Amino acid sequence: MSKKKIRFITNPFSGPKSGVKIDELIQSHIDEDMYNYEISYTEYAGHATILAKEAVMDDYFAVIAVGGDGTINEVGSSLVNTKTALGIIPLGSGNGFSYHLGIRRNIITAIQTLNTCHLVPIDTGVANGRFFINVAGLGLDATVAYRTKLNSRRGFIPYFLNTLKESLNFKYLSLHIKTAENEWEGEYAMAVIANGSVYGYDFTIAPQALLNDGQFDIVLIKKTQVFRYFLLVPRMLNKSIHKSPLVKYFKTSEITILNKAGGYFHVDGEGFECDESIHFKVLPSSILLLSNV
Template identity: 35%
Template structure:
């Protein structure tokens, strides 16, 4: 019998998920899982609990929360044989959107159970993980305007999460009104670029901006490579142009957006900057060193999401 841990974030998302967690146990037990339940107390606790589950040879940790929770749990499972399984229940659920899962809400309370059933009997896969200044991330690591905004709004009270998109957009517009970008020096696999940018974001996945943008349409989760996107500009008008270009896909041909595939990267500036990883704020500075750890995380993915892998047969 396989052993799993349901690890849920009670503060994630627009609606409390705790009362629905026990309803996931029956379909997983029916599929041959022995399940335990734990509640996260903080991001650090989520990482530590996942790491402890890996040391105790659990087959999987089912992370119930948003992208921040997913990234924190993933951090505790790197280079172990315990798989990450994501049951989306957060404000934004871009990892789940990437894989075609429906997030939990009180109007879709059955989504937790349906997603658990999707993952109950799949073959484990391995995906890449990033390190930004030695902090793991699964989705993105960014500096510039997106990091500025995330540092302003996180952590959010639950009532703000009901207005997550307009709240994020309004805060971004406010920040862009008074903040005019950074002079950055960027190294990717030995190539050097410098310029003035509003955003520099490394992405491991296809979606960005809360899932509204397909920023890297051909990204693969297990190819040992990530994309560094550099968005130039110094004004609110530039920020708005980039937003609408990202949503419409025009960034792919814009001369104001540049994509640099990389295995290792370094971003530096004379001015200190904020950093975000997986939509959570982290300690900033004058330098961000980013590395790709090839196939360092074992995951359970829906069968329909295997097209996100370079070699799904592996």
């Protein structure tokens, strides 16, 4: 039986575990009878995308994203509608997608999982031409993601402080929302388009989200007094946010959101400036995931 060719793409600057000697851990725990592997390190933003596309062109069995949600996004975006699978080793700060998969932060377990996993087709999403694997959206979270990207400090504390700062000056979004089933207008603090269920740090934003149902879980956070939003924190931790009266929660495969004020949107935690209109669409079973679930 021939060995399967895989490439590890590692972000050496990702998350609080940047000092981990990932090459030594891989060498110690990967099944070398199963895999012929190589390790590549990213040197700049977007480099993971280039390395992943090279692997696709060379017919690699899988590309393993070693990093946070941003690294997973860069790698995964290059694997959409290809035969090359996506694997994940969490090395970031938030690790939302890894939490959804139950991998969490145990790097050794994640490596060992590659030795026993199988291929599972999952959905991805696209927002104005940008792919996402886990969560996208606009509003307060997108503004925080954009501001955090401009800050060299990463991790939970800088993110939390940015959230507090932005929430004090945040202006609600007046949105026109259209799906295949309905159309309406309303004022919201956030519009979350979820493929996976977890933001990061084990905060569950979309408890009913599935990766292979061909639908997004939409979480609209309604306009209210700022202090009431802190009531959503325990609900995210106990996976009951969809039951909150502050939340409108539903499923759809496609949604267009018009925000005349403009601002920011994010895909997998990476913030960008956005046009007035953002179109989100599910791409069913569009990527192969290495999973033991």
